[in-house]
Every structure is written in structure tokens, then in C-alpha cells.
Amino acid sequence: MPPRPYPQPQSGILTAGEHDDLLNPELYAAYVNRSNLGQEIRTMPRVDTTRVVTVKVNDRSGQPIPFADVVVTCSDGNSITMATQADGSVVFFPGLDRLSERITISARKAGRTIADARTVLVSGAAGGQTVGLTANHMAVKATKLDLMLVVDTTGSMGDEIRYLQSEMRSIIASITAKHRDLDIRIGFVFYRDLGDDYVTRTIAFTRDVGAAQGSLAQQYATGGGDYPEAMDQALIRAVGQDWRPDAVKSLLLVADAPPHDELFGRTWQAAEVARAKRIHITPVAASGVADKAEYAMRAMAAATQSRYLFLTDDSGVGNPHAPPAIDCYLVTKLDALVRRVIDSQISGRRIEPEDQEIIRSVGKYDAGKCILPADFKWQNG
Structure with missing residues (x-):
């Protein structure tokens, strides 16, 4: 049975940072070399951001x-x-x-x-x-957005799922309010794992924002049991939806665990299809994310010209969040961060937070790039 309903918390609680590995190729190469996970997960190809x-x-x-x-x-x-x-x-x-x-x-x-x-x-x-x-062709701005949320709803997400529901409702409302002339469709794939009451649950793209928010509000966290989850099946479902060829395509992957070891290859195949379809995969790493999950999420984000987002402990919500293997970032509210990322994808220009939005900073950050020490080497790590 689903848990007893609780009052939904307000949005603007969760905190997060982000990193763009395409803007920081030296650091990504050092991270890949240092982690050595490419040797362990051979079905997850190395995305070499130093040679693009x-x-x-x-x-x-x-x-x-x-x-x-x-x-x-x-x-x-x-x-x-x-x-x-x-x-x-x-x-x-x-x-x-x-x-x-x-x-x-x-x-x-x-x-x-x-x-x-x-x-x-x-x-x-x-x-x-x-x-x-x-080109001998006039530029025309994007007028459509297809937004797909792929959300892990297993038990380990229980401490944050209600907050994420509030944050996502706020994000959806903000995007639809800010871009009133934009034709927006929203869809969902909720997923758990084999043996749970469902593996994937798909809500097809809809222009009915109220219905989409209602679908999100009905979800609750349970199941799972082991660490890996059915991320591969969720991504296959998501990229197989009826994405419009003339729309900005944004997929938010909200998760705290990697796919099963033997299914990393199938997960990467789904990411390759997303890349071929021009779908941005933007991970939102929740508490519990460890090495393999971060490695997979960052590779998918870099390959699809997107960014890696991760929750931080600044909100005080949920289990402790593992520090990301990232040298510099800004911490802001999650809802504002996701809005900026999607706005950037729509407008085609990177949007930075205002000074009053910044909760704290880590390392030397400059418009998405980390300022490297003079003695940094490409093969560092």
C-alpha cells in the first residue's frame, strides 16, 4: 500500500550544484583517469572531452x-x-x-x-x-520544448521524493509562466527495479500542465532493495517517446543509483539514441550517488551536450550527499538551477545565477569553467 499522504513541503528547499564537463575537458580527463572506472565498466565508453x-x-x-x-x-x-x-x-x-x-x-x-x-x-x-x-539560411528561434522527467521512485529516494515533487512542480510552473509563447509538452518515466510492483511507468507527453503535475504528485517511493536500479529500462522508455523533431529536447534524470553492472552497456545504448535524437540528458544526482552512478551520469551528460547536476547537504534534507568529484561549482537552490539549465537549452546561451542566488562556492569558478592551477597537467590524476 502507498504510504499515508503527507503535506507537500514548499519548493525552494533542496540545494544543488552543477558542472559542465565539456567546458572543463582537462578536469574531466583527470577524473576519468583517476577513477579508473572505465576499466571496470568496459561497456561504458570513454567520452574524451579533451579532443572534440x-x-x-x-x-x-x-x-x-x-x-x-x-x-x-x-x-x-x-x-x-x-x-x-x-x-x-x-x-x-x-x-x-x-x-x-x-x-x-x-x-x-x-x-x-x-x-x-x-x-x-x-x-x-x-x-x-x-x-x-x-549558412545561406535565416536563423529561427526555437518555439517548442519537450521536457521528460525520468525519476527513480525506489525506497532509497523516499527521504527526498516529496521535496523533489514540490521542486519539480515549481520548475514546471516557472517554465510555463516565463515562456508563454513556447509550445511545451511534459512527460514522465518513473522507474524502480525488477521484482517491484512496476519496473517502469510512463506518462506520455502532454500539453496539460495540470495533469502532468497531478501525475507527479501521485508518485511515492518504495521497493528497490539493492543498490542498482532499472535505469536502463527507464532510459529506453524515455528516448523512445514521440519527441518532436523541431523542439528543444530535455530529459531530466533524477536518480541516486546506477544501473546493474551487466546493464551498463544497454544504458549507454539508450544514451547514444538520445544523442542521435538531439536529447539533452541532464542528471540530477540525489543522495546515495556513488562512483559508478556519477561516472555514468557524467558520461551521458557530456555526450549529449548537457550538464551534471547534484544535490548538496546545504538544505539539510535527506541522507548525506557524497561530495562530487568536481573541483569547482556554485551551490544554489535546485529549482532555480534547473530553470537556468532549461532556459539555457531553450535560448542557446549559458545563464549564470545572480549573486543573491549563490549560497556558497567551491573552488575557483568562472562562468562554468574552473580556473586551473598553473602546474595542472592534462594527464593529471
Whole structure:
């Protein structure tokens, strides 16, 4: 039986930080080397953020063109196509995407070539490279948002699930109020584990915000029993929903545990599908997150041009939160942080917190980047 209902707490209680591993490639490489989890979880490929090819497509006035198909053709004739995000950019990983030393890059929109092809040599040195394409096509801002919340509702989430419900209701209300001209749809995948009363429970995308909030309010935490959960099945369900091709696509993964060891590969396959569909995977790591969960979540966030969010102890809610393996970040209220992240995904520009929103800071933070000490080495760790 579900637990007795309790009064919902107010939003604005939970606190969190965030980190963008694409903006901090040196630190991510050091984290991967230091953790050595890539050796233990061989089905979770290494996302090498130190060698990326970022393609930016702008119109002739310099405005970014969202949702343009960027085609990268290798010297053997094989190609990979990925679409730009709202900021007009798309990131390719030479190792992960198996790019040749010489590649040709072009851009299309609605099947029509909008930018002349460019031939580029992929750098083998540490550090990323950016390739700009100027399109003979006018930029049009995003007018649609598909927001999917994938939420672990096992018993270990019980200490935070009611607070998360309030936070998410506040976030949804704020986004719909701020972007009144935006066509917003909201969906959910709630998940537990094999042997529980359900493994996944899907609420399809809807424009009815009240109905979506009602679905969220009905959820409660129970089940689980062991540490890993059915994250793989939840992500498969989520990425398989009817995402609109002309919408900003945002998936919030709220969880405190990794998938089962033997299912990391299937979890990564779901993340690869999300990347191919241009879906941002934005993890929200709750209390209980340990090494494997953080490793998987950060890899998925980096691969899909998103950020890794994590709850902190500043709120005093829930079990102690393991400190993230991150060198610098700002702590703010969770609801405000998620709003900023989604606003950034919609607008195509990174939005920083106001000074009065900052509860505390860790390390030397500068607009999403950590200021590194002079003696830092790429292979540090």
C-alpha cells in the first residue's frame, strides 16, 4: 500500500550544484583517469572531452541556427549526421565517433544544403577545435520544448521524493509562466527495479500542465532493495517517446543509483539514441550517488551536450550527499538551477545565477569553467 499522504513541503528547499564537463575537458580527463572506472565498466565508453570537434552553424548575421543537420564525412566515405542544438552547435568526439584524420563537414536543413562543405584535419593534440559554418539560411528561434522527467521512485529516494515533487512542480510552473509563447509538452518515466510492483511507468507527453503535475504528485517511493536500479529500462522508455523533431529536447534524470553492472552497456545504448535524437540528458544526482552512478551520469551528460547536476547537504534534507568529484561549482537552490539549465537549452546561451542566488562556492569558478592551477597537467590524476 502507498504510504499515508503527507503535506507537500514548499519548493525552494533542496540545494544543488552543477558542472559542465565539456567546458572543463582537462578536469574531466583527470577524473576519468583517476577513477579508473572505465576499466571496470568496459561497456561504458570513454567520452574524451579533451579532443572534440565542435561545429557551429550561424546565419550571415551571426545568429545560431538550431536543429540543422551537420554531416561529417570521413576519408573512407562513411559519414555521421548530428543536429545542432539551440545554440547552433553540435559536438563530435573523434574517438567515440571513429572520425578519420581528414573529414568533410557540411550542413543541411529540411534536406537542403545550407552551408558549403569544409575539409578539416582533426587535431590529435589535447584540446578541442571549433569549426564554423555560415549558412545561406535565416536563423529561427526555437518555439517548442519537450521536457521528460525520468525519476527513480525506489525506497532509497523516499527521504527526498516529496521535496523533489514540490521542486519539480515549481520548475514546471516557472517554465510555463516565463515562456508563454513556447509550445511545451511534459512527460514522465518513473522507474524502480525488477521484482517491484512496476519496473517502469510512463506518462506520455502532454500539453496539460495540470495533469502532468497531478501525475507527479501521485508518485511515492518504495521497493528497490539493492543498490542498482532499472535505469536502463527507464532510459529506453524515455528516448523512445514521440519527441518532436523541431523542439528543444530535455530529459531530466533524477536518480541516486546506477544501473546493474551487466546493464551498463544497454544504458549507454539508450544514451547514444538520445544523442542521435538531439536529447539533452541532464542528471540530477540525489543522495546515495556513488562512483559508478556519477561516472555514468557524467558520461551521458557530456555526450549529449548537457550538464551534471547534484544535490548538496546545504538544505539539510535527506541522507548525506557524497561530495562530487568536481573541483569547482556554485551551490544554489535546485529549482532555480534547473530553470537556468532549461532556459539555457531553450535560448542557446549559458545563464549564470545572480549573486543573491549563490549560497556558497567551491573552488575557483568562472562562468562554468574552473580556473586551473598553473602546474595542472592534462594527464593529471
